[in-house]
Amino acid sequence: MSAPIKSRTFKSGNSVALRLPKALGVEAGAEMVIREERGRYIVEPVKTVRKKIDLSGIYGSIPGLKPIERLDMEPRELDRDGKLLKRD
Template identity: 70%
Template sequence: MNAPRKSRTFKSGNSVALRLPKSLGIEAGVEMTVREEKGRFIVEPVAAEPRKIDLTGIAGSIPWLKPLTSEDREFEERELDWEGKLLKRE
């Protein structure tokens, strides 16, 4: 476990702020959660949401690509051969 570091709170507008030492490796602008637990304050980074890929910029460059129709999205239910019983063996 890392050695504890000291920091002092300060007034920032109508809030009380805490400056975290750079040596902690926390980047500026990281969203954090703060909660009180048995008289102690726990500060943790918010879990990042999975990023989505934006394809709107390339959609015009592939005109043959069309969204699936509801009929194309349907598929036939079938039993899967998890044990390999239907494999042809010689």
């Protein structure tokens, strides 16, 4: 656990703000969650969820885009180093 860092609140419009020192490594514009627990304020970054991109709507609109053909799906043997063994 690192040493505590002190900072003062200041007025920003109709709100009270807290400046986070650069040493904390928080990027400007980062979205944060603030909650109170037993008289303490906890400030944490918002966990971002990566969205999956659905490309099914553009199939056929890109020249040369073809579905992947099903390959031979038989299990293959690996050597001790994890490399594929040659087939007969």
